[in-house]
Amino acid sequence: MLSAASSLELSIQTRIFKIIIIGDSNVGKTCLTFRFTGGSFPDKTEATIGVDFREKAVEIEGETIKVQVWDTAGQERFRKSMVEHYYRNVHAVVFVYDVTKMASFRNLQTWIEECNGHRVSASVPRVLVGNKCDLVNQIQVPSNMALKFADSHNMLLFETSAKDPKESQNVDSIFMSLACRLKAQKSLLYRDVEREDGRVRLTQETEAKSNCPC
Numbered sequence: 001m002l003s004a005a006s007s008l009e010l011s012i013q014t015r016i017f018k019i020i021i022i023g024d025s026n027v028g029k030t031c032l033t034f035r036f037t038g039g040s041f042p043d044k045t046e047a048t049i050g051v052d053f054r055e056k057a058v059e060i061e062g063e064t065i066k067v068q069v070w071d072t073a074g075q076e077r078f079r080k081s082m083v084e085h086y087y088r089n090v091h092a093v094v095f096v097y098d099v100t101k102m103a104s105f106r107n108l109q110t111w112i113e114e115c116n117g118h119r120v121s122a123s124v125p126r127v128l129v130g131n132k133c134d135l136v137n138q139i140q141v142p143s144n145m146a147l148k149f150a151d152s153h154n155m156l157l158f159e160t161s162a163k164d165p166k167e168s169q170n171v172d173s174i175f176m177s178l179a180c181r182l183k184a185q186k187s188l189l190y191r192d193v194e195r196e197d198g199r200v201r202l203t204q205e206t207e208a209k210s211n212c213p214c
């Protein structure tokens, strides 16, 4: 068993990455969050009011990182007082649309503008997620259209389903790929700080040895 001191030390050392999920109401933001943090698809969901937080500890290259997912409200009336909080000190942004609803794809432009309007740095990674791919006969947003949009905004595209258990790895990979990128970014940041201190010098070679699972 861990002593109180060592468990305190562990929790102090654990880095937390804040990832927000943004998109129209009903696209499945809450279900995607559930799938990643709890491994299941909820029987029933209500519209999110304000924000729901869910966390998951993941291990990347031997480091335990806490991924803190901010599941935001898509409905204007449930989000307007919270928007500032969503974007404050955010580490990564996940934009979600519903592949069976063209309007949710068209509205991405507005969500991206909102994000840009909150001084989110260009270095904050963003990904695009097309959800509900299990509804194969109802797809309205063709993959090539989504891919073009993602490319033009410098985002990776994931097409997936929070509902289909066979897709659960794909859902995990949305968050894991972001966590890997953030870990790499942060280690660069530490390296710079350490360089300034003149204490530690990490070389390109050290970076190349990285064996990130993503």
Ligand SMILES: Nc1nc2c(ncn2[C@@H]2O[C@H](COP(=O)(O)OP(=O)(O)OP(=O)(O)O)[C@@H](O)[C@H]2O)c(=O)[nH]1
Pocket (backbone or CB within 6 Å): 023, 024, 025, 026, 027, 028, 029, 030, 031, 032, 043, 045, 046, 047, 048, 049, 072, 073, 074, 075, 131, 132, 133, 134, 135, 160, 161, 162, 163, 164
């Ligand atoms: N078929 C299918 N239905 C899904 C999927 N993901 C979510 N749903 C359904 O879509 C509806 C909305 O899901 P939520 O996760 O609550 O949507 P949301 O984006 O969080 O909505 P707000 O909280 O209002 O912003 C629910 O009825 C879910 O069961 C999916 O991958 N496939």
Ligand SMILES: [Mg+2]
Pocket (backbone or CB within 6 Å): 029, 030, 031, 046, 047, 048, 071, 072, 073, 074
């Ligand atoms: Mg929700």
